Amino acid sequence: MDIVIGAEGGAVALEAAHEAAWQRFAHVLDELVQELPLLRLPVRGRCPLRGRIARRMWQACEPFASNYITPMAAVAGAVAQELVGCYDRPGVERAWINNGGDIALHLASSQSVRVGLYADLAHLDAQALQQGIRSDGQFEVTSRMPVRGVATSGWRGRSFSLGIADSVTVLAGTAAAADAAATVIANAVDVIDDRIVRRSACELKDDSDLGDMAVTVDVPLLEAKLVQQALHAGLLCAQALQREGLIWSAALVCQRQTGAVFA
Numbered sequence: 620m621d622i623v624i625g626a627e628g629g630a631v632a633l634e635a636a637h638e639a640a641w642q643r644f645a646h647v648l649d650e651l652v653q654e655l656p657l658l659r660l661p662v663r664g665r666c667p668l669r670g671r672i673a674r675r676m677w678q679a680c681e682p683f684a685s686n687y688i689t690p691m692a693a694v695a696g697a698v699a700q701e702l703v704g705c706y707d708r709p710g711v712e713r714a715w716i717n718n719g720g721d722i723a724l725h726l727a728s729s730q731s732v733r734v735g736l737y738a739d740l741a742h743l744d745a746q747a748l749q750q751g752i753r754s755d756g757q758f759e760v761t762s763r764m765p766v767r768g769v770a771t772s773g774w775r776g777r778s779f780s781l782g783i784a785d786s787v788t789v790l791a792g793t794a795a796a797a798d799a800a801a802t803v804i805a806n807a808v809d810v811i812d813d814r815i816v817r818r819s820a821c822e823l824k825d826d827s828d829l830g831d832m833a834v835t836v837d838v839p840l841l842e843a844k845l846v847q848q849a850l851h852a853g854l855l856c857a858q859a860l861q862r863e864g865l866i867w868s869a870a871l872v873c874q875r876q877t878g879a880v881f882a
Contacts, residue, residue, distance in 0.1 A: 620648070620698060623717040626725075632710025639705040640716075647672065647698055658690045659828035672697050679795035682865055683803050689828040696770050696798025699723035703767075703794070716794075719777060721770040723794035726762040733759050734769055738786050738872035756870070760790065764882075766867045768794030772805035773872075779820050779827065779834035783841075783849055783873060784808035789857075790867040790882075800866045808853030808873055810846075814839045841874060850878045 624640065626633055650670045651658065657667055658676065662684045666677045675697045676690035683692075699716040703723035706714035713732055714725040724732060735754030760766050771788045774780040780802075787805040791797035816837035820829035823836070841849075850873050857869040857880040871878040 620695070621719045622702065624702070624714070626706055626711060626714035628712040629710040632708060636706045636708060636711055636714070640702045643705060644702060647701065651694070658694070660689060662688055662690060672701050675700065675795050679793070679799040682863070683799060686803070687832070688799070688803070691828045692802040693795045693799040695719055695721040696723065696768060696794035696796070700768065700794040721794055721798050722768065724760060724767045724769070726760070726767070728762055731759055731761040733757055736788055736870060738877075764867070765792055766790045767792060768797035770794060770797035770801040772801035774805070774835040774838060778802070779823070779829055781806040781832065781834060782809040782853070783815060783835055783838045784853060784871060785874065786872045787853065788870045790869070791865065792867070796865065800860055804853050804857050804860070804869060804871065807856035808849050808871060810841070810849040810852070812841065812845060814841070843876070846874045846876050849873055850876055854878045854880065
């Protein structure tokens with residue numbers, strides 16, 4: 620876990636919140652490891668988990684149980700959500716917990732935060748870093764919106780994906796919910812083509828929760844029509860989740876083509 624924290628407010632309140640977050644973070648990994656075998660199993664039936672973060676992961680993934688999904692699909696967002704709770708106190712105006720790109724927000728009344736979107740990690744190199752990163756887009760989350768979580772998934776990310784999206788960014792009510800939904804939508808951005816390289820997840824990581832499922836490891840430059848087809852499949856999925864109230868909005872990017880579902 621790579622945690623980046625930002626917060627604004629009164630000095631005393633921020634000091635207390637930072638200390639609480641540090642104390643909570645110290646036990647997060649041990650708690651999750653204790654239930655790791657169950658966290659790697661598909662979400663089915665009643666939740667067998669006991670830990671607060673573990674149960675949050677399960678609950679975020681439960682709406683997608685008709686497909687194969689494990690609570691691990693929401694781990695980064697669920698941890699960020701747990702830590703941001705330490706900042707929900709008088710004197711803290713706003714705070715954000717960024718766990719490897721999955722972000723949980725605390726916004727007091729009349730507060731807002733701007734989030735930058737960098738769509739394609741393949742174009743991020745040493746030269747780009749030296750020149751300064753320019754985001755592909757920006758959006759604002761205000762305290763009036765029912766959004767407190769932002770998450771991104773895609774085949775280039777640190778987790779496996781079944782699809783070919785470079786990135787799918789989701790805004791949802793919580794970070795755990797956004798994390799799970801981004802995973803599901805990114806999986807849906809897909810097309811059948813023999814040039815796409817896929818390998819069994821367990822070949823790449825022997826303890827993967829995806830077992831022998833084929834995950835994407837390389838996507839060549841595809842014809843525009845195929846990219847559009849993949850994006851269309853992802854957009855249908857995102858639209859369905861929005862209708863069900865599971866997400867607020869989403870931005871999908873695949874090989875420089877984009878699609879979005881707005882609130």
